[in-house]
Amino acid sequence: MFIVKLCAAALLLAFLLPLSACGAPAGNGGTLESGAVFDASLYLAPEDYPRVDGSTLTIPFSEALAAAVMRLPLEEARLYVLHNKTHLAYTNLVDGRADIIFVTPPSAEELAYAAEKGVELDVIPVLRDAFVFFVNAKNPADGLRLDEIVRIYAGEIKNWNEVGGEDKEILPYQRGENSGSQTGMLELVMKGTPLAPAPTEMVFGEMSGIVDAVAFYDNAEGALGYSYYYYTQNLWRSDQIKYLRVDGVAPLTEHIADGSYPILSDVCMVLRKGEPDGSAARKLANFIRSDEGKAVAEGAGYVPVR
C-alpha cells in the first residue's frame, strides 16, 4: 500500500514540479506533505465554503478541493467536508441542505424527487471512471468482448474455453445488491439483460441470523469479478488479480481519459439550476472546471473530464 502512496505522490509531483519551475503558479491542486498548503486562485474561507455533499467515492476529491480552495492543509480542510452517500446527497441538494454535490448521474427516483419538489438540477460531468473486470492473475484470459461479458453474467457462457480460454468453469461473482458496483453492472453493462443468479454463501446477517448473501470474490482460478477502476486503483490493489481488456482496450488511465475504454461512467457535480451566479457554489463549480480544478482531481487520483 505504501507503493500506492508512492505512485500517487509521484503522480502529484510530476504535476507539481513543472508548475513550480514556472514560478509559483496560482493553484496547484492539493497538498503534498502533511501540513503543507497550496493556494488555489479561488479562495473561500471555511465559513464561506459551500455546503458540499456527495458519494463515498468522491470524498478524496472533495477534500482535496476544499484544501486547495480554503488554502488549508488537507487534514484541516477535511473537517469541513461531510459526504452522506449518493442518494442522501441528492435529497440534501434538492431540500436545500447542500449547495453542490459530487455524485453519479441522478437516478430516475432522484430526478422524480427533484421534480416533485420543483427543483431543476444542473448536472455537470467532472470526473470519469471505468467499470473494470478482473480475474486471477494466473488465468490466461487477457480480455473479453463486452457482449461476451453480458452473456457470461446472463448465464449463457459458462466455461472459459467458450471465450478462447482454458477448459475451466467461469465463476462470475457479483456484488451485493445495494452496492455501487452492482448498480454499475446493471446500468453500464447488462443494460436490461437479466443477471443469472449470483454465487451465494451463508453469512451471519446483521439482524437476521444466517442468511444467503452474494459470495465475496475469492480469486479462484475461474473467478471473474468487477468493480470501478477508482476503487481498485486507489483503495485496494492486489498483485493476485489481472484486469481484462474489454473489446481489446485495457483499463488504463489514458484510455479512460481519451474515452477509448468501452465501459465508462461519469461522476458529476450537481447544483440546483437556481443557484445564483457568484454564489460560493457557482464559484467552486467554475473552479472545478478550470485547469486548476482538473489538476486537483488528478492529484487526488481521479481522471477529470477534459
Place this chain on the structure above:
Amino acid sequence: MYPCDKRNRRGGANRLRVHVRVHEPSRRAGAALPLILLALCLAALFSGCAPAGDGGGTNAQGAQENADPASANTAETPAFPDYVTVNPVAFEEVTVEPVIVAGLEDGSVSSAGEWQYKKSYGRISGLHDETVQQKINDRLKEAYDQLENAPIPPYRGIRAAVPASSALHGMNIYCMVRGNFNNVLSVFYMRNCNYAPPDAGDDFVSVTEYAALNFDLCTGDEISLRDVFKPGADYLSILDDALFRHLLENGAEEEWSDFNHDSPTLASAYEPLSPDQKFTLGDNGYLQLLFGHETLYFETPYFSPYSFTFNLADFGDDVGIYTRFTGEGREPRQLYAAGENPERMLLYRETYALKASPILRNFSKTLASDPGAEFYHASINARCEVPRELEERIFAMLQLDDELRARLEDFRSAHPDEGAYASKYAQLNRIGPFFSLWLEKYVDLGENQHSAETENFTWHADGLAEVRLKDLFRDGFDYEALLREKAEAEFGRTPLYENGAPREGASLEAEKERLLRALAECSPRMGASELYFSTPSTEQQSDAVPRPLHFTLSYKDIGYENLTFFAE
C-alpha cells in the same frame, strides 16, 4: 491519493501484505521497489518483575516500537492455551459527576423531562504492591482527565456537522474492564458528547471517542500491541492481513446504499496499522482494534470509532499475551491479596474476522405434494474451522429422520388446513480443548402439540471422541452428588413442585429421577466458566409445551482441581 500525515507519523512503515499490481509497463519498475523496513526496539529492563519472553519491555507510547529481537524463543513457548487465570483484582467505577441537564427546548427533553449524563473513571484494588496499584490508578484517572478535557475529535466532516459555535449539551464518560487475565488488565473508556449546533433545532450531534489502556499488573506499565504477540512475530503484518481481508470481504472499498457499522467503508486507501494502534483484550480470547478519528481512511458518518474484533486464536502460535506476563515471580499469590486459587476461564477459539463461517448451513425440506410448503428447516452456526468428520456428524444430526418426517406428513394429510413444522438449530463452539454443540429441536403439530428439546454434545478437539460427563472429572470425584444437589435446587425453582405431576402418569419423584439419570449420562456443553446442562423435555404444566430445564455448574464450584481439562 495523498501521502498523508499518518505516513509520516508511522515512519513510512509498510507491513501490509497486499501487493501492488501494476499492469502498465511504465509503472512496473516503481512497483518492484523493495520496501524493507527496519526499526530498532529498545528493550526495557524490568527489575524483579520481568515479563516472560524476550525480556523486551512494554511500550505504550509506541515510540521505539518495531521489530523484536531475533532471539525470540518461540520454540519453548507453550501452544495457544486452553484457559486463562482471572486476576483477583477488583475494579471500581468511580462516578465523578452525575449531571442532569434540562432540555434545550420543549420537545427536546427525555421522557423523564431531563437529560442525564454520567462520568466515571476506573480504580482497581487487590494488588499486593501498593505502588504499582497507585501507578495504575493514577494512569486510569489521567486517561479520564484527558478524555474529559479533550477538544472535539477531528473526524472527517466534523466541522460541517458541529460548527465551532455549537454548544456542548452534555458528556458521558464510561469506563469498563474488557479483560482481566494472566496478569493483564485491559480497560476501555468511551466518551460521548452531545453537541447542539446552531440552527439545528432540537437535534443533537453525538460524537464519540474511545481510549484503551492495557496494563501489566506486575509492574503497572502499559503494554502495547507488540506485547500481545510473541517476540519476533511480525504482528503488524499479521493484523494488517487479517483486517484487510475483513474489509475486502465486506466490500469496504465502495459505497453501499446503507450505513453499516459492521461493514465500514474506506473513504481513502487503507493504511497499515501502527505500533501505537489502540486495542483492548477480552477475557474470552478477543483482541479488539479501535479506529477513531486518527484513522481517517474509514468513513465515520456517525462520528464514532469503528472496532474490529479478532479472536487471538486466529493468530495461533504467534500469540504471546497469555504467557508473556506470567511465570516465575508473577504467581497470583505473589501479586494479589486474594491470590490463592484464582478463577479460570476457558478460551474460545473462534473467528470474528471472517464474514462467512466455514460451517454455516441451512437445510430445508418441502412436501412432495406441496413444494411451496417448507415443513422442515435446520441450520448450523459456527465461527470456527470444523474437521470434516465432525461436520458430517453434525450434518447427520440435522437431517430430518424418518419418524419425524412421517409424523409431519401424517399430520399434514389429516389436517390440511393446519401447519406442520419442525426445525433444528445447532450452535457449535470451539472452546478450550473441545468442540461443544448446542442443538435445539422444535416440532409444531398445531395447537397444544408443539414441543422443544435441547441436547448438548461435546467432543475432544484432538481426536473428536465424544466427551461424556464422567470424562470431565478426575477419578474419585463424586460429580453425581454435586449434580443432584444442583438439579434439586433447579427443580425447586420450577413449577414442577408447584403444579403436581409433571408428566401425565408420572410422579414428581419419578420424573426427577428420570431427568437426573439422563443428566448423569449426558454430554454437557462447555462454557467459558461453567458447564451447561439441559434435561430431557418435561411438562411443567398439564397444558404447557414440553420443554427442557436448563442449569449450569460453574467450574469454580466444582473445583478446578476436580476437572481434567484444567491441568496444571
